[in-house]
Amino acid sequence: MTEIIKANSDEDKILTEITKRSKAYWGYSDKQIDEWSDLLTITSEYIQSNEVYKLVINQSAVAYYSYFEIENNSVRLDNLFVSPENIGKGFGKILMNDFILKIKQSKKSGIILDADPNAKKFYESFGFTKIGQIETSIKDRLLPIMEFQLDKIVDS
Template sequence: MTEIIKANSDDAKILTEITKRSKAYWGYSEEQMNEWSDLLTITSEYIQSNEVYKLVINKSTAAYYSYFEIENNSVRLDNLFVSPENIGKGYGKLLMNDFILKIKQSQRSRIILDADPNAQKFYESFGFTKIGQIETSIIDRFLPIMELKLD
């Protein structure tokens, strides 16, 4: 059985594990992963203060996404991570479709996100466009800032 349900505070450890394993999947060095450790940690407080939904497959959490409201009737997709053993099975697409539908139903008009460079094409496949970029701690690496207008 596969379902997308709201995460709770007890999910912090598994969501952090998925985040870190998924990020490492893209070949970042151990040193870089250690530098990002705090940024990739999902706390119980984070789950309580943001909208966090997890994908559960046969009672096991396999992926999740999180977002929060920002100004001008917009939301920011903060995280979307799939455990490495589930990458390429369509679960990212399933989560994105669920997320976009939730935002459309909430009458919000825009989604914004900072994409890992490895995920830019994934987001473009849902209609997101690059509207800027942010320099990162890695030399010559930039995060695309992406937007989807829902008007």
């Protein structure tokens, strides 16, 4: 059975593990993952303070996303990670569709995110557009800043 449910604050370690393993899947070195450890760690406090939803298969979390409200009636998609053994099975798409539906139902007008360069095409496939970029700690690596405007969606 597959379902998407709100994460509990005591699931910080499993979500951190999914995050780090998923990031490493894209070819980042162990050294780089260690350098990013603080950025890739999901704490109990983070789960309590933000909207965090996990995709569960047979009672095990295999993927998750998290977001929080920002100015201008928008939200920031902060994380979307799928465990490496489940990448390519459509779970990222399931999570994005769930996320966009939640945001649309909340009457928010837009979504913003900083995409890993490896995920840019994934987000573009949902209608996100690049509106800028930021430098990272890796030389010559830029994170695309992407936006999705929900107020441009017309219900049919």
